[in-house]
Amino acid sequence: MTKTSNGSRRAGPGDPPRASADDVALERALEGLFRLGANRRFDARQSAAVGAVVTRAGYAVLRSLADHEHLSLRQAADICAMDAATASRQLVPLVDQGLVQRQTSGDDARSIELRLTTRGREVYDRIVDYRLAHLTSTLRDWPDADRRHLSDLVVRLVTDLTNEPLPR
Numbered sequence: 121m122t123k124t125s126n127g128s129r130r131a132g133p134g135d136p137p138r139a140s141a142d143d144v145a146l147e148r149a150l151e152g153l154f155r156l157g158a159n160r161r162f163d164a165r166q167s168a169a170v171g172a173v174v175t176r177a178g179y180a181v182l183r184s185l186a187d188h189e190h191l192s193l194r195q196a197a198d199i200c201a202m203d204a205a206t207a208s209r210q211l212v213p214l215v216d217q218g219l220v221q222r223q224t225s226g227d228d229a230r231s232i233e234l235r236l237t238t239r240g241r242e243v244y245d246r247i248v249d250y251r252l253a254h255l256t257s258t259l260r261d262w263p264d265a266d267r268r269h270l271s272d273l274v275v276r277l278v279t280d281l282t283n284e285p286l287p288r
Contacts, residue, residue, distance in 0.1 A: 158176065163175070166247065166251075169246070170250055174219070177202065177210045180202075181220070183244070185220065185240070185244075189235070190234060193207055193211070218239050218240070219243055219244075222234055
C-alpha cells in the first residue's frame with residue numbers, strides 16, 4: 121500500500137488487489153459452506169447411516185484409494201493435499217476399522233502401500249450414496265443448467281485456489 125497526499129491508502133505495484141464487497145460476501149458464503157462440511161451432526165448421521173466413523177480427511181483418503189488400486193502413503197498424502205504425518209494419522213482409524221489395509225511395498229520395506237479392503241470399498245460406496253442423496257435432495261428444485269454451472273464454478277475455484285500462491 122502507498123500513502124496518497126491526503127493520507128488515504130491505495131494499492132501500489134506488487135500489492136495484492138483490494139477485496140470488493142462481492143469478494144467479502146463470497147468469502148463469508150464459502151466460510152459458511154466449509155462450516156457445514158465440518159458439521160458434527162452431519163458426521164454423526166453419516167456414521168450411523170454407513171456403519172463406520174469416517175472424518176472428512178478420512179473420506180479424502182478413502183476417495184483417493186477408491187480412485188487408485190493402491191497408493192503409497194506419500195501419494196495418498198499428495199492427492200489429499202496433506203502432509204505425510206497428517207495422512208498417517210488419518211489412516212489409523214481407517215486401518216483399525218478394517219477399511220484400509222497397510223502393507224510394506226514389495227520393492228522397499230520402508231515404503232507403505234495402502235489399499236481399500238472389501239469393507240472399505242463398501243463403506244466408501246455407502247458414504248458416496250449418502251452424500252449424493254443429501255446433495256440431490258437439496259438441489260432437487262434447481263434447474264439442470266444451474267447445477268452444471270455451480271459444478272463448473274466450484275471446479276474452477278478449486279483449481280484457481282490450488283494454483284494461486286498463498287499470501288505472505
